[in-house]
Amino acid sequence: MSGTLLDGHDVVLFDLDGTVFRGGELIPGALEAIQEVHRRGVPVRYVTNNASKPDQAVADHLVGLGLDADRTEVSTSAQAGAAMLAEKLPPGSKVLVVGSPALVSEVDKAGLVPVREFADEPVAVVQGLYTEIGYRDLTEACLTIRAGALWVSCNGDRTLPTERGLAPGNGALVALVQAATDQEPLVAGKPERPLLDRAVASAGAEAPLMVGDRLDTDIAGAVNAGMPVLMVLTGVSTARDLLEATADMRPGHVGADLRALNRPADEAAIGAQPGWQVRVGSDSLELAAQAGAQPGDAMSALRALCAAWWAASSGPVAVRGADERAQDALRQLGLA
Structure with a gap:
């Protein structure tokens, strides 16, 4: 059992739209996850590509949603x-x-x-x-x-x-x-470095962790800046987008939402997964459930699929389930 994703990081950079909230609604799991980051004493920066609001208005919006936020924690494009x-x-x-x-x-x-x-x-x-x-x-x-x-x-x-x-x-x-x-x-904003670099510098940090929902901005920005990154599936980019992502947009970890931050790091890591076997063809993948696969355990199936396809190729791929549990996981991920 590994430590959580927070271990070893001295700041967490959170994207906002699609990661922490959607418009005026907090995304399920976000409040508890960010409260735990604060409890652990890890600084946070809310890093948004949205240039329409001043930092104080962004902080006020977060406070209105129930988060403890200050304008100094907000970095805007x-x-x-x-x-x-x-x-x-x-x-x-x-x-x-x-x-x-x-x-x-x-x-x-x-x-x-x-x-x-x-x-x-x-x-x-x-x-x-x-x-x-x-x-x-x-x-x-x-x-x-x-x-x-x-x-x-x-x-x-x-x-x-x-x-x-x-x-x-x-x-x-x-x-x-x-x-x-x-x-x-x-x-200036993601996926280019200026916004992220300014956010890290404002915290006096050296070991940041980026968290976001969008491959072409949040994830690509982190890859571009050499930062480890957690992708969450609560915003724009989908499981299929992730599976077919090119090397410049591939996160090291993926979770259903921000609660993955406070789970063991190896659970969210993209790689081979206990309970799932993936067979790779020239333009296809076959997912099969093995001993240990749990009903509803679709995220671990996605991590296994990404690891297998990224090692073999990139771009469009057909995916099929070899059994009922695999087919159910693919349906949950929108990959069936």
Whole structure:
């Protein structure tokens, strides 16, 4: 029996949307899991690609959901985007902001001058999620970028998990500007390193653990930064997405939700699993239950399938169950 996933880590970086909550609803198991992290004395950082809210509003939202959170524990992509601009521009430079008042505030705090129009002659554009963005805002950004301005995107998430389902994310609007300008932005949020590096530095930590739900941002960001990572299946990415993930988006551990944090580390580790046998074909997998396989033990089946397929290949794969228990596990995972 190994120690828990928390052992040996001096900070836990939690993604928010799809990992801790969905919109205004706390994800089952999140409260107890994060309370245990606090009880163990391990610092936490809430690391969000959502640039629409200031850190205090994020902390207030978490407190309203029952968590003990402080603004100093919140790292946003708006903060990371403004810091990236400040590193590249002289103080007092004009920056066209396509985003929320929170992003405007971060640009101002970084010693830059936020503006809203191409006519103000900005030398850079920063773009973050804001539900009030309109055609005029995107037009001003396109004109500025085509004139040669530096372009920073707070994040590239094309979708945003909500209690109603997936809504358009900042990446969807960034893609529109890309199509209209034939340019590519610098990205401050996950999967790039600036946001994660700033969060770790703010805790004075050296051994972080990342926890997230999304392969192309949370998991890829952790892999990119050389951090161990736990993936949870409570948000955007599915069991099939994980199984077919490329090497740059593969976590070392996977759990159904945040409760995996406080379970023995070897239980959540992707690898061969007692009770399951996986036969690998050229483009297929066959899962068979062995002695020790428990009804409903679908997560361990997923860990075994991932280990087998990742060692052999990558990309699309057909999966079938060799017996009733295996078929039931695949149905639970959406892989049948």
